[in-house]
Amino acid sequence: MRTWSDVRGKIKSITDEEKSEIELSANLVAKLIARREELGLSQRQLSLKSGLKQAAIARLESYNAIPRIDTFARLTKSLGLEIQLVAATTSKEKY
Numbered sequence: 001m002r003t004w005s006d007v008r009g010k011i012k013s014i015t016d017e018e019k020s021e022i023e024l025s026a027n028l029v030a031k032l033i034a035r036r037e038e039l040g041l042s043q044r045q046l047s048l049k050s051g052l053k054q055a056a057i058a059r060l061e062s063y064n065a066i067p068r069i070d071t072f073a074r075l076t077k078s079l080g081l082e083i084q085l086v087a088a089t090t091s092k093e094k095y
């Protein structure tokens with residue numbers, strides 16, 4: 001099985017910055033999926049809880065859509081999560 005690291009190194013049609021944005025989005029979506037499954041919620045149940053359409057959640061979870069910040073915020077809140085920005089330093093200051 002290929003990993004993101006394998007694929008990332010071979011992609012030449014996009015910039016390293018774009019690769020980083022895709023990687024960030026994929027990591028965030030993976031965390032949403034893991035939390036939904038941890039809570040035992042179906043996509044349908046999450047759609048009812050968040051007010052988003054089930055099809056939108058399915059697209060997001062299949063990595064066919066990059067979530068807008070407002071969509072991401074609705075999902076995190078519905079899953080009992082919060083968004084935090086953490087400084088990329090060793091002190092891990094939170095803002």
